[in-house]
Amino acid sequence: MSQLTTDSFKAITELFHRISGIKLVESKHALVQSRLQKLSLEAGETDINIFVQKMVRGQMPEELLVSVVDKLTTNETYFFREPQHFEDLVRRAQGQGDGGEFLVWSGASSSGEEAYSIAMVLADKLGMNPSSRPWSIRGTDLSTAVVESARQGLYPMDRARNVPADYLRRFCLQGFGPYEGQLLINRELRSRVQFQCANLMQPLPPLPMFDVIFLRNVLIYFDGPAKTAIVSRVMERLKPGGVLYPGHAESLASLGLPLKAIAPAIYQHA
Ligand SMILES: C[S@@+](CC[C@H](N)C(=O)[O-])C[C@H]1O[C@@H](n2cnc3c(N)ncnc32)[C@H](O)[C@@H]1O
Structure with missing residues (x-):
């Protein structure tokens, strides 16, 4: 499986930032790569950088963009947090x-x-x-x-x-x-x-x-x-x-x- 390049990291996190307002810093590179890898394969794209390129250019279906946003948000929560x-x-x-x-x-x-x-x-x-x-x-x-x-x-x-x-x-x-x-x-x-x-x-x-x-x-x-x-x-x-x-x-x-x-x-x- 290919590695997410710095340019691809920048491109996908800028897209995510425009949608969600959340900035993912370079220290999240490995995390972003691991979260997107499976999606890329499911979309039939073995090269994660091509997957990102297509995503950024709007050449991927809308549902996949929704899945990217889902994958990149941090959803940690639990019952009766901060009581x-x-x-x-x-x-x-x-x-x-x-x-x-x-x-x-x-x-x-x-x-x-x-x-x-x-x-x-x-x-x-x-x-x-x-x-x-x-x-x-x-x-x-x-x-x-x-x-x-x-x-x-x-x-x-x-x-x-x-x-x-x-x-x-x-x-x-x-x-x-x-x-x-x-x-x-x-x-x-x-x-x-x-x-x-x-x-x-x-x-x-x-x-x-x-x-x-x-x-x-x-x-x-x-x-x-x-x-x-x-x-x-x-x-x-x-x-x-x-x-x-x-x-x-x-x-x-x-x-x-x-x-x-x-x-x-x-x-x-x-
Ligand atoms: C860490 S969880 C916090 C959940 C819960 N409020 C708690 O304190 O346990 C943060 C949540 O914020 C959501 N979130 C992030 N950016 C958002 C945005 N722009 N609009 C709405 N929700 C957002 C994420 O999807 C995630 O589910």
Whole structure:
């Protein structure tokens, strides 16, 4: 199999940057090569550099470009990541609010663990029956592959290690037969979470106004101007007084936006 040249690396990462806003630096060369190699072979191209050339010139089918973007995004996530946000979420969900539907957006939802963690907490604290306060969750991501897998809500059992035992019992089904070793988020919980593709670098699809927005572990991939553009776009969907949670390593303080830091990694729409 051929090696990805420096020129091809530059060409494919520039294309990826134009689409996603994410810059992949030269130290990711081997990673990019290994992630694209299989795609190249599947497309019937044994020379990865020709594959890249055709991709950049728009001579490959659109679905392959989608697969390239899927392969080059980093989708690491897990249930109940950065738990302090879930504690804050409970306080807000149980607070007065406007009394209407409590709406939460997971703005880079990856394979859905974050959105389903939110759903478990809200199902527990607000309930699921018609007399309780209504709530629902949107999950969006750039990658079509992770959006599809989030919709399924099927995970290897070992991914559930942070899910409280009580939530596992109430909201997850244990797989058997061909699904041995997997868990499925139950249908009722899945019905409260809607996933769709959305690129944070482009105008957003129609979305409601949210009480809480999770925008975690995605801003780290962008430079200052892209970060500002993304956060301002996302804030247009945040209710006044609503809160935005970036990841704990992602400060929004220097962006000059009307956001007030009210606790570590918790910002309120001023
Ligand atoms: C590391 S995961 C974080 C998932 C989850 N929020 C968490 O904290 O566990 C980052 C996600 O951001 C998505 N992403 C990257 N660039 C994006 C963009 N321009 N628009 C929307 N999502 C993007 C990736 O596809 C990936 O699923």
